[in-house]
Amino acid sequence: MLTMILSSQVILQSITNTPFFPFQSVSITTFNQTVKSFSSTLSKFTSDRGKAPTTFT
Helix, strand or coil: HHHHHHHHHHHHHHHHHCCCCCCCCHHHHHHHHHHHHHHHHHHHHHCCCCCCCCCCC
C-alpha cells in the first residue's frame, strides 16, 4: 500500500519534471488529495470489512 503510493509519486514527479508539463503544482496538490481520500476510503473499508459484507455499494 505505502510502496504503491511512493511509486506513484515517483512516477508523477518524473512526469512533472518534464519541461512541457504546465500544471505542476496544481497536479501535485490534486494528486496528494486523491491519495489521501483513497487512503481514508481504504482504511474505512478495511475497518468495516468484518461488520458488513456490503461495504462497497
